[in-house]
Amino acid sequence: MDDAGKDGVMAPAGGRAGRGxxxxxxxxxxxxxSVATVSRALSDDPTIARETRxxxxxxxxEMGYAPNLFARGLITRKSGIVALxxxxxxxxxxxxxxxxxxxxxxxxxxxxxxxxxxDSVEHSLPALRQIAPDMVVVLAATMTPDFLKHFQESExxxxxxxRYVTGARAxxxxxxxxxxxxxxxxxxxxxxHRRPAYIQGLATASTNVDRMRGFLGGCxxxxxxxxxxxxxxxxxxxxxxxxxxxxxxxxxxxxxVFCGNDIVAIGAMDAAxxxxxxxxxxxxxxxxxxxxxxxxxxxxxxxxxRQPMNAMIDRTxxxxxxxxxREPGRPEQHFLPGRLMIRGSARLPETLRP
Amino acid sequence: MDDAGKDGVMAPAGGRAGRGxxxxxxxxxxxxxSVATVSRALSDDPTIARETRxxxxxxxxEMGYAPNLFARGLITRKSGIVALxxxxxxxxxxxxxxxxxxxxxxxxxxxxxxxxxxDSVEHSLPALRQIAPDMVVVLAATMTPDFLKHFQESExxxxxxxRYVTGARAxxxxxxxxxxxxxxxxxxxxxxHRRPAYIQGLATASTNVDRMRGFLGGCxxxxxxxxxxxxxxxxxxxxxxxxxxxxxxxxxxxxxVFCGNDIVAIGAMDAAxxxxxxxxxxxxxxxxxxxxxxxxxxxxxxxxxRQPMNAMIDRTxxxxxxxxxREPGRPEQHFLPGRLMIRGSARLPETLRP
DNA sequence: CTGAAAGCGCTTACAG
DNA sequence: CTGAAAGCGCTTACAG
Numbered sequence: 001m002d003d004a005g006k007d008g009v010m011a012p013a014g015g016r017a018g019r020g021x022x023x024x025x026x027x028x029x030x031x032x033x034s035v036a037t038v039s040r041a042l043s044d045d046p047t048i049a050r051e052t053r054x055x056x057x058x059x060x061x062e063m064g065y066a067p068n069l070f071a072r073g074l075i076t077r078k079s080g081i082v083a084l085x086x087x088x089x090x091x092x093x094x095x096x097x098x099x100x101x102x103x104x105x106x107x108x109x110x111x112x113x114x115x116x117x118x119d120s121v122e123h124s125l126p127a128l129r130q131i132a133p134d135m136v137v138v139l140a141a142t143m144t145p146d147f148l149k150h151f152q153e154s155e156x157x158x159x160x161x162x163r164y165v166t167g168a169r170a171x172x173x174x175x176x177x178x179x180x181x182x183x184x185x186x187x188x189x190x191x192x193h194r195r196p197a198y199i200q201g202l203a204t205a206s207t208n209v210d211r212m213r214g215f216l217g218g219c220x221x222x223x224x225x226x227x228x229x230x231x232x233x234x235x236x237x238x239x240x241x242x243x244x245x246x247x248x249x250x251x252x253x254x255x256x257v258f259c260g261n262d263i264v265a266i267g268a269m270d271a272a273x274x275x276x277x278x279x280x281x282x283x284x285x286x287x288x289x290x291x292x293x294x295x296x297x298x299x300x301x302x303x304x305x306r307q308p309m310n311a312m313i314d315r316t317x318x319x320x321x322x323x324x325x326r327e328p329g330r331p332e333q334h335f336l337p338g339r340l341m342i343r344g345s346a347r348l349p350e351t352l353r354p
Numbered sequence: 355m356d357d358a359g360k361d362g363v364m365a366p367a368g369g370r371a372g373r374g375x376x377x378x379x380x381x382x383x384x385x386x387x388s389v390a391t392v393s394r395a396l397s398d399d400p401t402i403a404r405e406t407r408x409x410x411x412x413x414x415x416e417m418g419y420a421p422n423l424f425a426r427g428l429i430t431r432k433s434g435i436v437a438l439x440x441x442x443x444x445x446x447x448x449x450x451x452x453x454x455x456x457x458x459x460x461x462x463x464x465x466x467x468x469x470x471x472x473d474s475v476e477h478s479l480p481a482l483r484q485i486a487p488d489m490v491v492v493l494a495a496t497m498t499p500d501f502l503k504h505f506q507e508s509e510x511x512x513x514x515x516x517r518y519v520t521g522a523r524a525x526x527x528x529x530x531x532x533x534x535x536x537x538x539x540x541x542x543x544x545x546x547h548r549r550p551a552y553i554q555g556l557a558t559a560s561t562n563v564d565r566m567r568g569f570l571g572g573c574x575x576x577x578x579x580x581x582x583x584x585x586x587x588x589x590x591x592x593x594x595x596x597x598x599x600x601x602x603x604x605x606x607x608x609x610x611v612f613c614g615n616d617i618v619a620i621g622a623m624d625a626a627x628x629x630x631x632x633x634x635x636x637x638x639x640x641x642x643x644x645x646x647x648x649x650x651x652x653x654x655x656x657x658x659x660r661q662p663m664n665a666m667i668d669r670t671x672x673x674x675x676x677x678x679x680r681e682p683g684r685p686e687q688h689f690l691p692g693r694l695m696i697r698g699s700a701r702l703p704e705t706l707r708p
Numbered sequence: 709c710t711g712a713a714a715g716c717g718c719t720t721a722c723a724g
Numbered sequence: 725c726t727g728a729a730a731g732c733g734c735t736t737a738c739a740g
Binding site (some may be wrong): 397426427 | 732733734735736
């Protein structure tokens with residue numbers, strides 16, 4: 001006799017005997033149907049009678065029913081979870097992507113499992129195996145073959161965001177970094193710069209490699225000498241700061257510096273001003289990549305290539321939607337164009353000067 | 355007859371007939387025990403024979419077994435998931451906490467579900483109800499009574515990190531913001547400042563309120579006039595930039611400005627230099643709160659109160675560990691002391707000047 | 709110390 | 725169109 005309100009009596013949401021949440025059984029009892037019917041109503045099964053579905057749905061809502069992700073996942077073999085592998089916290093670009101992507105996934109009723117690690121990305125494998133996410137999005141991590149192999153085996157689709165590796169069976173959503181680098185070279189050449197240089201971020205990252213390649217190619221196309229581009233450090237302020245000092249020790253006549261990303265560029269600017277006594281852009285032009293919020297702040301007013309973050313997120317969501325429909329279909333690779341944001345850290349071409 | 359290798363034959367990890375992962379049944383078959391015994395071995399059940407456990411564990415490892423979180427969660431009613439509610443991406447303090455906390459949780463074999471939202475925090479309730487996390491950590495969100503009520507009802511422990519609300523049944527881990535504000539006041543007074551001001555962050559946030567209260571109290575204790583502290587905007591660069599301009603329009607003789615946090619302070623510094631033509635610290639001292647990485651960069655060299663981030667994370671982990679042992683125990687509230695980081699944006703006391 | 713059995717809350721063929 | 729039944733992969737009293 002612990003089953004109060006067995007008739008049409010409106011049972012309050014929390015009125016059940018046992019502790020714990022409302023289940024399909026509770027809803028079935030109240031709506032006077034079987035649990036199977038409740039399940040069908042909830043999943044928009046086309047075979048259910050319109051009227052029945054409405055009644056069940058209403059009851060469910062009234063009782064504050066929420067499906068149990070674990071029970072559902074166990075039977076459907078879909079977790080409703082997207083694993084987001086993220087590590088880089090020195091570049092504000094990534095937190096912003098993380099939060100925006102998470103919000104979009106929530107709208108699709110998908111949950112974001114955040115995974116981070118130290119040292120090697122493979123340290124995140126145990127967590128990934130336990131969760132068995134429907135999909136993995138990797139933000140700016142350096143992949144290893146062993147790591148990628150795991151996903152081939154488990155048939156978990158993987159989306160590489162902002163970096164890519166060749167030969168992997170993975171979707172890719174990237175800015176077209178090479179075109180972006182070329183854009184910068186053309187612009188600097190047009191403004192009359194003659195001694196370009198590139199300060200690297202993480203040497204092995206595809207972003208760094210592509211930006212540098214595009215920049216070197218663009219400089220060559222414009223008839224400029226090959227830029228000084230000493231081996232890289234990392235995508236950090238310190239790398240930019242130290243890189244700038246080292247650069248001017250080697251090549252003091254440098255008049256234009258393109259940097260691996262905005263954080264590196266800001267480090268380079270600070271070194272130019274605080275250590276080298278250089279004026280920007282009179283003595284040296286500096287250009288970054290990303291267009292993080294700081295780039296627009298007056299203290300740096302950084303000319304940079306804006307990554308099409310929103311378009312990249314849109315593409316990622318589209319790819320996730322596509323992958324959800326278990327059709328095989330080869331993973332797609334997308335490279336979206338960036339846009340040069342003209343600010344005060346680089347000299348303007350003659351024709352554009354006031 | 356789909357059951358290959360039924361004898362002692364070493365079955366390769368992926369050698370089962372069906373697609374999909376290895377389960378307790380597979381391990382049980384290979385180890386020649388029941389699934390119950392496998393389960394006991396995996397969960398360090400004390401009633402299992404030492405030798406049996408070792409054999410099972412070895413087999414499990416050999417076969418690459420990983421427990422299914424969903425099946426386990428369904429039966430134990432513990433999800434192994436900590437929900438992390440985070441929204442603020444303008445302040446790098448939070449991404450850093452997010453990543454560090456996630457790593458620590460992973461070490462404890464807990465998973466981090468990242469939840470973000472727009473507008474009201476209550477928009478995250480549907481996701482929370484589906485996941486049913488073991489615990490919720492809230493990073494810097496403005497709570498509402500309705501939202502907190504949900505957790506009381508579902509008996510999900512909640513930890514407020516870096517902000518708190520009074521009267522809620524929630525654990526709290528915070529910097530002692532009031533003491534921090536007082537520290538700043540004392541320091542500025544000792545350095546001979548006479549016209550202090552405070553630029554607010556988000557007016558309703560406990561961090562803002564406490565820092566301001568501590569600062570005003572400290573000024574009074576030091577015999578300084580009550581600081582100008584116009585109504586706040588938000589914890590943003592723009593709030594600092596605009597707040598500084600407005601402040602000097604109202605009170606041009608201000609000689610020391612304490613800001614709601616570092617981002618606000620950096621905005622204030624940029625406004626001082628770029629808009630007001632003021633030298634820092636000769637014309638005006640500026641102090642922040644948080645000690646984000648940028649604060650130490652030469653371009654701003656910001657004197658600030660460092661939040662004890664690692665200690666706060668340690669406390670949070672300790673609280674999570676405590677809460678995992680379903681003992682009731684009232685939620686604990688911890689306020690950890692910050693530390694003044696002396697840099698170049700604030701004048702030094704006479705006795706300390708070179 | 710170990711195994712057989714029940715059950716967590718769902719979904720999905722299979723009958724009717 | 726709806727219901728009864730099986731089953732997803734685990735854990736945990738309950739016997740032995």
